[in-house]
Amino acid sequence: MTHVARMAMQQKQGDAMYEDYYGNLITSLAMANDKKIVLLVMDGLGDAPNATGKTPLQAAIKPNLDALAGQSACGLLVPVATAVTPGSGPGHLGLFGYDPLIYQVGRGVLSALGVEFPLEDRDVAARLNFCTIDKSGNIADRRAGRIPDEENRRVLEKIRKGLKTPAGVEVFFTTEAEHRAVLVLRENNLDDNIGDTDPQHTGVPPLKANRAPYDKSPTAAIAANIIEQVQKMLADEPKANMIVARGFAKHPAWPKFPDRYKVKPAAVAGYPMYRGVAKLVGIPVVAKPTTAQDVCAEAAKAMAEHSFVFAHFKYTDKTGEDGDYDGKVKRIEEMDKALPTLLAAKPDVLIITGDHSTPCVLKSHSWHPVPVLMKAPWLRGGQVAKFDEVNCRGGEIGTIPSRELLPLAMAHAGKLEKFGA
Amino acid sequence: MTHVARMAMQQKQGDAMYEDYYGNLITSLAMANDKKIVLLVMDGLGDAPNATGKTPLQAAIKPNLDALAGQSACGLLVPVATAVTPGSGPGHLGLFGYDPLIYQVGRGVLSALGVEFPLEDRDVAARLNFCTIDKSGNIADRRAGRIPDEENRRVLEKIRKGLKTPAGVEVFFTTEAEHRAVLVLRENNLDDNIGDTDPQHTGVPPLKANRAPYDKSPTAAIAANIIEQVQKMLADEPKANMIVARGFAKHPAWPKFPDRYKVKPAAVAGYPMYRGVAKLVGIPVVAKPTTAQDVCAEAAKAMAEHSFVFAHFKYTDKTGEDGDYDGKVKRIEEMDKALPTLLAAKPDVLIITGDHSTPCVLKSHSWHPVPVLMKAPWLRGGQVAKFDEVNCRGGEIGTIPSRELLPLAMAHAGKLEKFGA
Numbered sequence: 097m098t099h100v101a102r103m104a105m106q107q108k109q110g111d112a113m114y115e116d117y118y119g120n121l122i123t124s125l126a127m128a129n130d131k132k133i134v135l136l137v138m139d140g141l142g143d144a145p146n147a148t149g150k151t152p153l154q155a156a157i158k159p160n161l162d163a164l165a166g167q168s169a170c171g172l173l174v175p176v177a178t179a180v181t182p183g184s185g186p187g188h189l190g191l192f193g194y195d196p197l198i199y200q201v202g203r204g205v206l207s208a209l210g211v212e213f214p215l216e217d218r219d220v221a222a223r224l225n226f227c228t229i230d231k232s233g234n235i236a237d238r239r240a241g242r243i244p245d246e247e248n249r250r251v252l253e254k255i256r257k258g259l260k261t262p263a264g265v266e267v268f269f270t271t272e273a274e275h276r277a278v279l280v281l282r283e284n285n286l287d288d289n290i291g292d293t294d295p296q297h298t299g300v301p302p303l304k305a306n307r308a309p310y311d312k313s314p315t316a317a318i319a320a321n322i323i324e325q326v327q328k329m330l331a332d333e334p335k336a337n338m339i340v341a342r343g344f345a346k347h348p349a350w351p352k353f354p355d356r357y358k359v360k361p362a363a364v365a366g367y368p369m370y371r372g373v374a375k376l377v378g379i380p381v382v383a384k385p386t387t388a389q390d391v392c393a394e395a396a397k398a399m400a401e402h403s404f405v406f407a408h409f410k411y412t413d414k415t416g417e418d419g420d421y422d423g424k425v426k427r428i429e430e431m432d433k434a435l436p437t438l439l440a441a442k443p444d445v446l447i448i449t450g451d452h453s454t455p456c457v458l459k460s461h462s463w464h465p466v467p468v469l470m471k472a473p474w475l476r477g478g479q480v481a482k483f484d485e486v487n488c489r490g491g492e493i494g495t496i497p498s499r500e501l502l503p504l505a506m507a508h509a510g511k512l513e514k515f516g517a
Numbered sequence: 518m519t520h521v522a523r524m525a526m527q528q529k530q531g532d533a534m535y536e537d538y539y540g541n542l543i544t545s546l547a548m549a550n551d552k553k554i555v556l557l558v559m560d561g562l563g564d565a566p567n568a569t570g571k572t573p574l575q576a577a578i579k580p581n582l583d584a585l586a587g588q589s590a591c592g593l594l595v596p597v598a599t600a601v602t603p604g605s606g607p608g609h610l611g612l613f614g615y616d617p618l619i620y621q622v623g624r625g626v627l628s629a630l631g632v633e634f635p636l637e638d639r640d641v642a643a644r645l646n647f648c649t650i651d652k653s654g655n656i657a658d659r660r661a662g663r664i665p666d667e668e669n670r671r672v673l674e675k676i677r678k679g680l681k682t683p684a685g686v687e688v689f690f691t692t693e694a695e696h697r698a699v700l701v702l703r704e705n706n707l708d709d710n711i712g713d714t715d716p717q718h719t720g721v722p723p724l725k726a727n728r729a730p731y732d733k734s735p736t737a738a739i740a741a742n743i744i745e746q747v748q749k750m751l752a753d754e755p756k757a758n759m760i761v762a763r764g765f766a767k768h769p770a771w772p773k774f775p776d777r778y779k780v781k782p783a784a785v786a787g788y789p790m791y792r793g794v795a796k797l798v799g800i801p802v803v804a805k806p807t808t809a810q811d812v813c814a815e816a817a818k819a820m821a822e823h824s825f826v827f828a829h830f831k832y833t834d835k836t837g838e839d840g841d842y843d844g845k846v847k848r849i850e851e852m853d854k855a856l857p858t859l860l861a862a863k864p865d866v867l868i869i870t871g872d873h874s875t876p877c878v879l880k881s882h883s884w885h886p887v888p889v890l891m892k893a894p895w896l897r898g899g900q901v902a903k904f905d906e907v908n909c910r911g912g913e914i915g916t917i918p919s920r921e922l923l924p925l926a927m928a929h930a931g932k933l934e935k936f937g938a
Contacts, residue, residue, distance in 0.1 A: 180933065489913070
């Protein structure tokens with residue numbers, strides 16, 4: 097079969113902005129071998145200088161990372177597109193080689209994965225907010241005074257007990273945190289053509305899930321019925337006396353990681369969100385470490401049985417979000433100290449990078465490209481002296497979209513056939 | 518509404534080579550704030566070395582531009598695509614974030630905008646050339662001996678007086694220069710499916726505007742009728758005894774700059790062509806300065822009431838087109854001296870670049886990428902020492918398409934939301 101024919105066989109993406117030409121090409125070339133690729137994601141790794149003129153990566157004492165940079169191809173990754181700040185979902189999808197502009201997932205599915213709800217392909221998930229409505233039915237507080245988690249759980253239990261489930265449909269409510277929860281509907285013939293009921297403003301009533309143009313969806317009628325029942329049940333609640341829903345969505349039918357790349361993958365991740373994104377593309381979770389030392393140890397262990405290991409370290413992002421520059425420096429240094437455990441397992445290709453930048457000066461994700469190093473066979477030389485945002489700019493990889501990184505690692509691991517005769 | 522839904526709402530571009538995915542993504546993320554972006558275009562800025570081995574930017578004494586480069590992200594812009602030399606229209610559209618391969622505009626519209634004809638959405642415009650035909654009706658001189666502007670005006674006045682306007686259609690003729698003029702038809706139901714009548718050769722007769730496959734267009738019949746009348750009226754003219762028309766086109770229905778980027782824009786430009794391109798994307802013109810000092814002063818003034826200011830300086834291109842190396846050096850130095858006036862107004866993001874390169878050694882536009890500097894918050898450091906074609910190559914921006922520059926400026930100005938959760 098020719099590459100063209102093989103690519104033509106790939107399924108079209110329903111909601112895609114454009115065809116996944118590059119991903120399909122890589123799939124058509126992928127071949128299995130016993131080489132092992134490790135992708136270590138230091139979440140939110142990229143940064144910008146603070147008043148000292150240095151980024152946390154530039155300020156950190158990190159002999160192992162710098163020595164690695166000197167033996168690696170370095171570069172900068174653009175997670176989504178120039179100037180675009182990625183959420184964690186798109187950031188990771190790019191690193192997994194799934195173009196985030198093609199592989200867009202509904203908010204409900206991300207929320208369900210975030211609370212580790214065992215979502216099935218036939219399920220429809222939505223993100224819920226408890227809110228407070230006044231006597232005329234208008235929303236007075238979109239977050240119901242940010243009720244504590246226990247109150248969220250108590251009210252959801254009340255709903256579970258009182259709800260008259262529509263025939264044949266299973267309904268699941270799961271607490272996320274504070275006023276946030278997840279709704280999942282399960283039945284064989286559900287659709288997700290359902291309106292957001294959250295008007296995103298106060299002083300107006302919630303919208304109907306089955307208003308036009310959603311009035312032709314049987315599932316929208318079921319959702320609207322459930323929400324009506326909930327409103328009656330919560331009428332006497334002081335704060336959480338209503339719910340609003342948004343992002344109704346089904347689990348997307350995307351190509352699974354093992355089929356796409358002919359590898360046996362494993363995820364090593366301590367936080368639910370990142371386990372969720374891994375599962376979304378069919379990477380099973382084998383361990384849930386959180387500290388740098390544990391992340392490296394579990395990643396090394398997972399290599400024994402898997403040819404691709406995604407290992408996630410959260411704290412570089414967390415400190416960035418908190419604007420905690422010294423903390424971020426410390427977390428980088430922790431990872432640096434832990435690295436020998438991972439290096440001792442001798443991955444054939446080792447990637448260290450982030451899913452996006454989280455500059456401490458911004459206290460949020462940002463659009464800045466992310467430094468990356470890839471230690472691998474068949475590099476060209478001329479490596480950079482230090483692993484940081486400025487030095488990586490001059491490295492062998494250059495500045496590329498995140499989605500091209502994993503294919504590059506596969507090439508260096510001998511996992512991609514030649515294209516054409 | 519999700520990003521996907523918002524992007525789906527964007528109108529499709531009829532004649533585009535491909536969808537405007539990136540532009541629509543940026544529109545879906547754009548948000549208004551009070552930060553101010555200034556785009557100073559030094560037309561034709563990029564160059565190549567002459568015999569001295571230096572480009573005009575390298576030869577110029579420009580302390581302010583070099584100091585700015587040391588505080589800015591620098592890089593190179595590719596206006597249309599690698600190896601492609603842009604006209605002024607595409608060059609500016611790229612800087613405005615409109616992919617020039619998607620946003621292609623008919624020659625007639627560009628000509629009408631160039632003479633500042635107040636074009637309406639229902640109008641059809643065409644570029645006219647006076648030409649000389651021989652007794653058998655074949656074209657002998659495609660430019661009618663480059664008649665002087667006064668003769669152009671005299672002959673057009675003769676046409677205006679003699680023309681029997683087709684019922685309901687208004688017809689406008691406007692002198693451009695020498696043998697060049699603009700024709701505009703105005704009526705509510707016009708189309709632009711009209712053939713070029715210029716055969717682009719001598720020794721053959723002009724083509725018919727309503728030949729097949731244009732014979733189904735009512736507007737083509739009107740155009741053909743007008744040209745027949747003109748031919749009779751000009752029969753006794755010694756040189757300009759006929760007209761040929763090309764590029765019949767309507768004003769394109771493109772997304773307008775303020776809607777696309779959620780900014781309040783203003784243009785400061787002394788030459789009609791650049792005011793025309795600004796108006797084409799919905800940027801109103803607020804001043805018409807030409808000298809470097811006036812351009813900077815008017816741009817600074819426009820910042821008071823506008824969150825995006827496009828300021829245009831023509832003379833770097835003009836000297837390049839003339840092959841006047843010393844003149845281009847001098848024009849760069851003039852702008853350098855004028856810059857403090859603009860800097861004093863403290864734009865949040867200041868971009869200085871060109872719409873394309875105009876190397877003096879080529880005396881024409883060229884395909885060379887264009888140096889750019891962007892002074893902005895949240896830069897990473899490692900800035901370059903001088904503002905020129907070679908030093909910019911190693912800067913933070915790297916080499917990117919021109920159309921990604923404005924989104925990058927928006928990111929640094931806090932005018933773009935996060936993509937995905």
